[in-house]
Amino acid sequence: MSRENLEALRQAVGVETQSLQSAVDAFDEAAAGVLGVNRTDLRCLEALFQGDRLTPGVLGPALGLTTGSVTAMLDRLERLGYVTRSSDPSDRRKVVVGITEEATRKVWDLYGPIVADSDEFMKEYTAAELTVLSGYLRRSRELYDRHLARARAMPAAAKRR
Numbered sequence: 660m661s662r663e664n665l666e667a668l669r670q671a672v673g674v675e676t677q678s679l680q681s682a683v684d685a686f687d688e689a690a691a692g693v694l695g696v697n698r699t700d701l702r703c704l705e706a707l708f709q710g711d712r713l714t715p716g717v718l719g720p721a722l723g724l725t726t727g728s729v730t731a732m733l734d735r736l737e738r739l740g741y742v743t744r745s746s747d748p749s750d751r752r753k754v755v756v757g758i759t760e761e762a763t764r765k766v767w768d769l770y771g772p773i774v775a776d777s778d779e780f781m782k783e784y785t786a787a788e789l790t791v792l793s794g795y796l797r798r799s800r801e802l803y804d805r806h807l808a809r810a811r812a813m814p815a816a817a818k819r820r
Contacts, residue, residue, distance in 0.1 A: 676799065690769045692713060694762075695739060698725065704741060707758035708766050714753055738764075740756055 660668075691701040702722055706713060713721075719729040734755060736742040741762035747753035758766075781789065 672723065676792075686773075692817075693769060694765060696736070696741075696743075700736055703732060703736065703760060704762055704766055707742065707756065708763065712755040712757040713748070714755055716753075741765075 675690065687698065687701060691698050691730060694701065694704070696704070699722055706718065714725070715729045715733065718724070719726060719735075722729070722732075724732065733742060733744060739762075741759055743757050743759060744754050745757070747755045784792065788795060
């Protein structure tokens with residue numbers, strides 16, 4: 660393959676990756692609306708949907724939130740019936756947060772069909788191709804993870820009136 664063709668393929672992958680990010684972002688915005696939450700609340704539900712009961716101390720840094728913001732978020736999600744808070748059985752001084760069955764069902768109603776559809780089209784790929792795709796996605800996520808702290812440390816633009 661010529662150098663020009665290889666560069667064109669790299670650019671095409673970049674364009675498709677950006678398009679995918681935009682599509683996921685738009686879907687997540689719609690999903691947040693269906694659930695009646697903001698995007699940060701949706702990310703919290705996503706973290707809890709993975710099956711883990713997490714402490715507010717873990718959720719805060721993962722979501723880029725202060726202690727007070729985590730408390731306000733959990734209050735909102737608890738009022739909606741999406742999360743529960745309870746004492747950690749191994750350390751009663753700690754609180755653990757879990758996702759409710761109602762929230763799990765609502766999240767699955769939104770994202771489950773995507774999982775089913777992607778399972779179907781992934782059957783077209785060989786094990787070697789899936790290995791490459793998995794590696795690409797992992798390395799792309801790691802790239803963004805590395806740059807997240809840098810972006811969070813940058814001063815926010817002044818809001819215009």
